[in-house]
Amino acid sequence: QSVLTQPPSASGTPGQRVTISCSGSSSNIGSNPVNWYQQLPGTAPKLLIYSNNQRPSGVPDRFSGSKSGTSASLAISGLQSEDEADYYCAAWDDSRMGVFGGGTKLTVL
């Protein structure tokens, strides 16, 4: 059972906008920034969004993040086939540990 809650799956057609939610508590998302990781099939996860809404160099601006209270969201606009991957939210918890969501498998139909 993951500390952060994500939907297990999401889907969309090419060009669509999809969002993935991440729910936590006051001790993690409520008081610390949220990060998102993309894991393409058979590869290591890659940092996609950090500090709620910042994109590392090289990440397309089709990807955006937001946070409100104890929840966060990842939005992908202009969905492309290469976006098919697992997406994980993560945050630090005030109990001094890192916590992850269970992951969302995104399918591009």
Next chain:
Amino acid sequence: QLQLQESGPGLVKPSETLSLTCTVSGGSISSTTYYWGWIRQPPGKGLEWIGSIYYSGGTYFNPSLKSRLTISVDTSKNQFSLNLSSVTAADTAVYYCVRQRFDWYPPLNWFDPWGQGTLVTVSS
């Protein structure tokens, strides 16, 4: 460009100790800006943070693993290591080493980059 590479046995017997090393290249493990961490992923499942260490030896551990866990750093070799004792089949996973940007004020915490990962299977 910073790179991390995990190394260690791919097969460990139940009740024994899992030992992995992460070699950092393209940057110094003695950087005051970063921690260095371990994350694992059981086959077909999600990510679990194991623990992190600062170059001076300060650590944070996942409470669920703390009693079995040792993480150490060797700045002379630009490496850090993971030891997990008394392993069971539940410890079978791909183990990733990561660089962790971390601070309390303002709060910062992310993992980047990641090593390619190494599969460790616990089986007799």
